[in-house]
Amino acid sequence: MSPSRVILPDLACAIDSDVKRIPDFKLSESTMSDHWLRTSAPKEMSFEEQREWMVRNQLEAWGIADARVLDAMRRVPRELFVPDAERSAAYYDGALPIDEGQTISQPFVVAYMTEKLRLDRHERVLEIGTGSGYQTAVLSLLAAEVYTVERIARLSRQAQETLARFGAGNVHFHVGDGSLGWPKHGPYDAILVTCAAPAVPQPLVRQLAVGGRMIVPVGPRGYQDLVLVCKTDREVTQERLSPVAFVPLIGEHGW
Numbered sequence: 634m635s636p637s638r639v640i641l642p643d644l645a646c647a648i649d650s651d652v653k654r655i656p657d658f659k660l661s662e663s664t665m666s667d668h669w670l671r672t673s674a675p676k677e678m679s680f681e682e683q684r685e686w687m688v689r690n691q692l693e694a695w696g697i698a699d700a701r702v703l704d705a706m707r708r709v710p711r712e713l714f715v716p717d718a719e720r721s722a723a724y725y726d727g728a729l730p731i732d733e734g735q736t737i738s739q740p741f742v743v744a745y746m747t748e749k750l751r752l753d754r755h756e757r758v759l760e761i762g763t764g765s766g767y768q769t770a771v772l773s774l775l776a777a778e779v780y781t782v783e784r785i786a787r788l789s790r791q792a793q794e795t796l797a798r799f800g801a802g803n804v805h806f807h808v809g810d811g812s813l814g815w816p817k818h819g820p821y822d823a824i825l826v827t828c829a830a831p832a833v834p835q836p837l838v839r840q841l842a843v844g845g846r847m848i849v850p851v852g853p854r855g856y857q858d859l860v861l862v863c864k865t866d867r868e869v870t871q872e873r874l875s876p877v878a879f880v881p882l883i884g885e886h887g888w
């Protein structure tokens with residue numbers, strides 16, 4: 634990832650002020666506004682044009698290179714996954730609020746995390762934190778089966794409806810504490826966690842297949858690093874990738 638890429642936080646509500654509270658985002662208020670103006674798709678475009686604009690200017694321009702990931706990002710209409718009140722901002726370059734004080738992730742973060750899983754349509758993927766279902770939709774185009782766990786029943790229900798409208802037929806939903814994973818269907822070739830844990834949740838490491846990859850935000854509330862976990866037959870490795878800010882993973886192996 635380009636070192637200067639601004640990862641906008643997935644914190645609920647007051648997104649702007651949350652950005653400014655993060656100590657390592659040393660950007661002035663005006664720099665942030667300039668950044669958003671430059672990197673959010675022009676609203677006079679159609680949604681389809683905005684989506685293409687997003688792929689070129691928010692993703693490719695910042696180092697997302699996997700053609701399959703870019704193609705999936707082109708095919709998922711983000712406007713379907715944001716609340717009605719936010720629809721005109723669907724191609725804004727940042728996280729947006731959804732119901733229950735949660736967020737839909739920044740498109741760049743969705744593409745970046747997905748790219749790190751190196752999916753080629755054969756995998757069984759576990760996602761923790763269904764949220765709006767936007768990341769789930771992207772995964773559904775790149776993997777054989779997606780198993781997604783959300784702790785808030787209302788969000789899971791809404792995501793099921795949206796993903797049905799989107800036409801994803803390979804997604805399985807579960808309401809519960811995703812810090813425990815979903816052992817019934819494991820092991821998984823890839824695991825993607827969309828909420829932040831104080832440490833890599835060990836039940837998820839156990840449910841990762843040999844040869845599998847997991848990406849998870851790890852660190853204190855409000856400010857974390859994305860961690861890539863890889864499992865071989867001999868060891869489990871962890872690599873810290875880049876700073877992010879996600880809503881907390883609430884549960885037995887979370888907060």
Ligand code: SAM
Pocket residue numbers: 643735736737738761762763764765766767768769782783784785788809810811812827828879880881882883884887
């Ligand atoms: N990628 C999602 C999207 O594009 O909409 C964003 C997900 S949001 C940042 C994180 C989600 O994780 C929230 O919906 C939250 O309720 C959920 N979450 C938090 N703790 C959880 C847990 N223990 N198990 C399952 N979901 C959890």
